[in-house]
Amino acid sequence: MKFLPERLRDIRILKGYTVEYVASQLGVTKQAVSKYETGRMIPSSDVLNRIADFFSLPQSYLTKEEMLPDKRSLIFYRKNNRTPNREIEEAQVTLKWFYEMIDACNEYITPLRIPDLSEKMTIEEKAYAVRKFWNIGEQPIDDLSFLLKNNGFYIFTTKMGNDKIDGYSQLIGEYPIIVLNESRGNKERKNFSLAHEFAHLILHVNSTTESDESMEKQADLFAACFLMPKTEFSKEVVRKDADAFIALGERWHVSPQAAVERCDRLGLLEGNQEVKRAHKEYLLQRLNKRKDYFIPEENHVCGLAEIFETIDSDAEKRDAFMQRLCFPVSEVQRLCHMDTVFEACNVKKEENAADMDGVQLSFVF
Numbered sequence: 001m002k003f004l005p006e007r008l009r010d011i012r013i014l015k016g017y018t019v020e021y022v023a024s025q026l027g028v029t030k031q032a033v034s035k036y037e038t039g040r041m042i043p044s045s046d047v048l049n050r051i052a053d054f055f056s057l058p059q060s061y062l063t064k065e066e067m068l069p070d071k072r073s074l075i076f077y078r079k080n081n082r083t084p085n086r087e088i089e090e091a092q093v094t095l096k097w098f099y100e101m102i103d104a105c106n107e108y109i110t111p112l113r114i115p116d117l118s119e120k121m122t123i124e125e126k127a128y129a130v131r132k133f134w135n136i137g138e139q140p141i142d143d144l145s146f147l148l149k150n151n152g153f154y155i156f157t158t159k160m161g162n163d164k165i166d167g168y169s170q171l172i173g174e175y176p177i178i179v180l181n182e183s184r185g186n187k188e189r190k191n192f193s194l195a196h197e198f199a200h201l202i203l204h205v206n207s208t209t210e211s212d213e214s215m216e217k218q219a220d221l222f223a224a225c226f227l228m229p230k231t232e233f234s235k236e237v238v239r240k241d242a243d244a245f246i247a248l249g250e251r252w253h254v255s256p257q258a259a260v261e262r263c264d265r266l267g268l269l270e271g272n273q274e275v276k277r278a279h280k281e282y283l284l285q286r287l288n289k290r291k292d293y294f295i296p297e298e299n300h301v302c303g304l305a306e307i308f309e310t311i312d313s314d315a316e317k318r319d320a321f322m323q324r325l326c327f328p329v330s331e332v333q334r335l336c337h338m339d340t341v342f343e344a345c346n347v348k349k350e351e352n353a354a355d356m357d358g359v360q361l362s363f364v365f
Contacts, residue, residue: 003048005039007062010093011055012037013086014331016161026050056328064326067103068096069173074207076200077168078216087161091168094158094179097327097335099172101304102154104325108307112152112174114202123203123218127225130202138232140252144194145301148178153198154303157182158335166190169197176201182300188255190299195223221265228252228262237268240279242286256287300337308341318342 012022023033026047035041043051052059077091102109115133117126131138134151141147145155153176160181166189167180178197180190199222204215236248240263242256249256260283263269269276302308311317322329322345329342 002065003042003062004064004066005037006066007064008033008051009037010096011057011061011328011331013089013093014097014335015055016090022054025054056330058322058326058328060323060326061328067100071171071173073171073201073205074210075168075170076197076204076215076219078165084162087165090161091179094335095168095170095172095177097331098154098156098177098179099175100325100327101332101336102175102177103173104321105304105307105311108310109175110150110152112176114151117202123221124225124230126202127222128229130226131229138229141227142253144191144198144227144253148194148198149303152176153178153201155180155194155301156303156336157299157301159183166193167197169200171201171205176205180301186255187299188249188253188258191253192223192227192255192258195227196220199223199226224254224258224262224265227254228259230266233262234266234268237263240269240283242283242290245283245287246290256290257284260284260287302336302338304336305338308336308338312341312344315344318344 012019019033019037020030023030026033027050028047032041036043036047048062051057051062075088075091075095077088113134115129117129121129134147136147148155155178157180160183163181163184165181166184167178169176169178171177178194178201180193180197184190185193196219199219200215203218203222207215233248233252236251238244245256245259245263248259252259254262260280264276264280269279271279311321322342325332329345333339333341
């Protein structure tokens, strides 16, 4: 079996470890770890055993072939020149791991259901077309995460190193994957962030240029149109004071600020341009002082939770799944916020280790 250097790099990045730290734990030099990760040097059997022990890896993890398909969109990730490379690398690896988890249980997946959208359509028209295709009318969406899951999107939350990042997304093969920052914003902000990433996967999957400000604005506009459809939303805009926008936000599951922006876009604020601008700024200032609307709320979402519970309930299916996946159980549990799923695999590993007392595991190449 062939040692795959990318696998060592992936697990190090997911753990948040530096090359120097891993080297110190393995008893090798920093240069050696760098060479292992780039494929310029193959670890000895003794070092491989230390790697497996340090990261609590299944023996097959470091020899599992890379399986990302050629069909992949850009990673939609709002970044700037100051964004550390480690954050971008973490997003890349996290998306890859979620893809492999989805693919490992593909017999249970929900097919992707999205309409064909003409490039000639406006963003407002595209948002309405998706609602019509899913037969959800123009009423508020109580649970966007559930709606997307039922139409073939895979949503996860994870703790990100940068608290200023709302999330990122990518289409990998046939699987649209959205990852949100679990500790970023309240539930209304997260709802809009989810709609924003969904917009990228609807509007931009064929783009060959990196996400820029225009794409971000398009995603924001689609999210607003999708969450607050023009006809029904406009009917409910009667009063235009701060309390009224708080009520609108609660009904449509968005922040009151997003409701103000939508009203402005629809031309529902009264007066000439100068008056409208002043009214909008006044409303946003009033709403921004409402600190209770900015209290972060942690919520954990795993688009595979029900599937994992089904697999875990059957010993034969569970073993077959874990053999196909080849990931450390602890990392699956951590990434998916499921502390007890696949626990039996850990028990089995401990029993096998006891049976092999005094025997050193080795990798064959």
